[in-house]
Structures are given as structure tokens and as C-alpha cells.
Amino acid sequence: QQQVxxxxxxxxxxxxxxxxxxxxxxxxxxxxxxxxxxxxxxxPALLIAIRPDxxxxxxxxxxxxxxxxxxxxxxHIMDSQPGDSATYFCAASRNAGNMxxxxxxxxxxxxx
Amino acid sequence: xxVISQKxxxxxxxxxxxxxxxxxxxxxxxxxxxxxxxxxxxxTLIATANQGSEATYESxxxxxxxxISRPNLTFSTLTVxxxxxxxxxxxxxxxxxxxxxxxxxxxxxxxxx
Numbered sequence: 001q002q003q004v005x006x007x008x009x010x011x012x013x014x015x016x017x018x019x020x021x022x023x024x025x026x027x028x029x030x031x032x033x034x035x036x037x038x039x040x041x042x043x044p045a046l047l048i049a050i051r052p053d054x055x056x057x058x059x060x061x062x063x064x065x066x067x068x069x070x071x072x073x074x075x076h077i078m079d080s081q082p083g084d085s086a087t088y089f090c091a092a093s094r095n096a097g098n099m100x101x102x103x104x105x106x107x108x109x110x111x112x
Numbered sequence: 113x114x115v116i117s118q119k120x121x122x123x124x125x126x127x128x129x130x131x132x133x134x135x136x137x138x139x140x141x142x143x144x145x146x147x148x149x150x151x152x153x154x155x156t157l158i159a160t161a162n163q164g165s166e167a168t169y170e171s172x173x174x175x176x177x178x179x180i181s182r183p184n185l186t187f188s189t190l191t192v193x194x195x196x197x198x199x200x201x202x203x204x205x206x207x208x209x210x211x212x213x214x215x216x217x218x219x220x221x222x223x224x225x
Contacts, residue, residue: 034213043116043204043216044155089154099145099170100206100214102154 004092006103013110019077021106023090026071030092034100035064035075038087047088048075080110114139114207116217124223125195132191133220135205140185143208146178149219150201161188161205195224 005024013019023033031052036044050057050064050073057064063076077084090103115138125131135144144161159167159180167180182188192199202219209215 036216041219041221043219046113046213046215049213098143099157099160100155102156104154 004090004101004103006090006106008106009104010107011109013080013108015080015082015110015112017080017110019080019084019108019110020074021088021090021108022072022074023092023103024070024072025092025101027092027094027101028071029094030101032093032098033064033066033073034091035062036089036091038089038105044089077108080108082110082112084108085110113213113215114141114209116205116207116215118203118205118217118220120220121218122221122223124225126225127196129195130191130193131195131222132189133203133205133222135188135190135217137186137207139209141207141209142185143214144182144188145206145208145214146180146188146190147204147206147216148201149204155204158190158203161190192222195222197224200224 034049035047037047038044048059048062050066052068061078066073088106091100093100117136119134146158147155149155157170158173159169161167161180161182163182179191200223202221204219206214206216
């Protein structure tokens, strides 16, 4: 599996702040980039996903920015809330129905 | 999205024994996958469960250790065989739906003593 590198490993943000998580990939054949949110004891839940034909996708407080030339994509959580405290995983695949290669995960804590 | 259930939700097993994990989906799906998530780690694909044929395993995973069945389009099992403490992980099934997204089950938390 080609590697997907995710940073930071952990992140502490004040309530109302912006949380930013970054990922970089190697395989240029990847064309589907989802983000998953995982709470303790639960399976990962799909948060938002993007394809390389767009540079940004926004859903509510969550935005993915995508830079194809740099092979990087990031998740921005606006107005972060304590309920957003979870582990976030970026992933990539050659198409949406194929196996996912996951980043290492980011443990986000939003302080009240 | 598909509703995915896994059984058991957690188990504590003795070294050398085997455990079969079930994954049930409430609708027919083409693709089903099994992942492993070791404590505090990310997810690693074990295999793709193919309906009506042998599973496709990723590097580092073999059928003798992780036999998989997929008898129909809504059900799959993963067996963790001859367990050791290193097999202690969360095992997750995921499915791909027609909306081209992958959804995960709640996971099975396995502890091997």
C-alpha cells in the first residue's frame, strides 16, 4: 500500500478556533480522498470527501482543501467545538470503491 | 447509508484459540473489506471479501491466519486463527455503496491473553 502521511499526530484547539490537519500522498493514481472521524469505541464515520477535479469542498464547518500539484490535502474545522474532539483520519484510494490507504490519524482535543 | 453490524462487539480470548467475527449489512453491497486497527494506531486493510470466490489478501496477511467467507452480498465473516497477544486489535468491516463511499461497521474489540 502506498503511504499517506498525516500531521500533526495530536492537536489541541480552543473552542471557536480553527483546527487544521494535513495529509500528503505519494501515489498519483489516487483519485478519491475521504476524511473519517472516529470516537473512542466506535468505527470511523465518513466526514467529507473530495476528488482531485476540485480544489476545495465545504460541508458545514468542515472544509477540504486539495493541492494536486503538491499532492497534499487538508481538513479545516471552523468554529471547533468540544464535541469535535475525536481522532481524524485522512485516506486515499484509486477510486471510491477501492481499498483505502489511511494516514496515521490525528487526535484532536477542543478545549471549552 | 448502509447500516452495518458486527458481532461480537468485543471479546477476550485465550492464546491459541480462534475467533470468528461476523459482519452484516442491511442492503446488498458489492465490495466488503476487513481492516485491523491496532491499539492507538491507524487502520490497515487485511483483505477484500469477494462474494463467491476467495478473498484478496494484502501483503502481510495470509488466509491461514485470517480466513474470510462471503457467502452472499450482505454478510461476511473474518476468523482470527491461533491467536496471540499481538492479534489484540479492533477489527472493522467496511462496505462500498453505490454512492461510491465506504462505510465502516462499529468494530470488534479483541483482546488476546
